[in-house]
Amino acid sequence: MKPILYTFRRCPYAMRARLAIAASGVHVELREVLLRDKAPELLEASAKATVPVVVxxxxxxxxxYDIMLWALKQNDPDGWLERHNKTLIEACDGAFKSALDKYKYGDRREGSDAIEQRSIASEYLANLNEILATQPYLSGDKVGMTDMSIATFVRQFANVDRAWFDAEPWPNLIRWLEEFLSSDAFAAIMTKYPKWQAGDPITLFPEAP
Ligand SMILES: N[C@@H](CCC(=O)N[C@@H](CS)C(=O)NCC(=O)O)C(=O)O
Structure with a gap:
């Protein structure tokens, strides 16, 4: 039996897990989760009940992050693990994501806490922009684990107010995000699936060639 991946299409954590699984070529059985109505099988496997989960x-x-490592340690044809800046990824998952959530879900009137959080998150993004001024990817000359761990969160930030994001002085970051959003790799992980329930036919991910 194939490993099972509980996932949610629009979740940035689940997206990066799917990016790594797709790059590794490891096949899983995909089970799409609705966050407000989680499958009992997911709750039974994981009391934490967040997505993504691999069983x-x-x-x-x-x-x-552990799902990414799990997939890439089995097979890493593009050498993502050789290009892996753990400190930058941890800063994304920590202070940046926390500020991003307060910006995204807060009251975004001028002077509000949400706008203050946008400034905090922007410091991280300005740092990414500086890195991208000297090399095409966060991982160096080629895409790697660092890019693919962070891109889905930058996408989430940009989507809160795309006009504001595009007007900021971070052209390298905008170029990098655009390349990611128009990549085949991103398109391949954004297929829409109906919510999974027991008894459904198996959905293979990546889709069988
Ligand atoms: N640290 C976890 C975080 C995963 C997470 O928070 N996922 C969100 C969706 S984007 C979730 O499942 N939230 C639970 C809920 O909304 O009920 C990871 O890296 O997998």
Whole structure:
């Protein structure tokens, strides 16, 4: 039986797990989750009940970053793991994501806490822009683990107010994000699936060639 991936299409954590799984060529059985109506099978496997989750026999992997490593350690044809800046990824998952959530879900009137949080998150983005001034990708000359761990969160930030994002002085970051959003790799992980329930036919991910 193939490993099972519980996932949600628009979740940036689930997206990066799908990016790594697709790059590795490891096949999983995809189960699309509705966050407001989670499948009992997911809740049984993972009390934490966030997505993504991989269930592989007795092994349960409940963190997107760990799912990326799990897939790429099995097969890493593009050498993502060689290009892996853990400090930058941790800063994304920590202070940046926390500020992003307060910006995205807060009251975004001028002077509000949400706007203050936007400034905090922007410091991280300005740093990415500086890195991207000297090299095409966060991982160096080629895309790697660092880019693919962070891109879906920058996308989420940009989508809160795309006009504001595009007017900021970070052309390298905008170029990098655009390249990611128009990539085949991104398109391949954004297929829409109906919510999974027990008894449904198996959905293979990546889709069988
Ligand atoms: N640290 C976790 C975070 C995952 C996470 O928070 N996912 C969100 C969706 S984007 C979630 O499942 N939230 C639970 C809920 O909304 O009920 C990871 O890296 O996988």
């Amino acid at each position: 592989h026999g007795d092994v349960i992997i409940e963190e997107s």
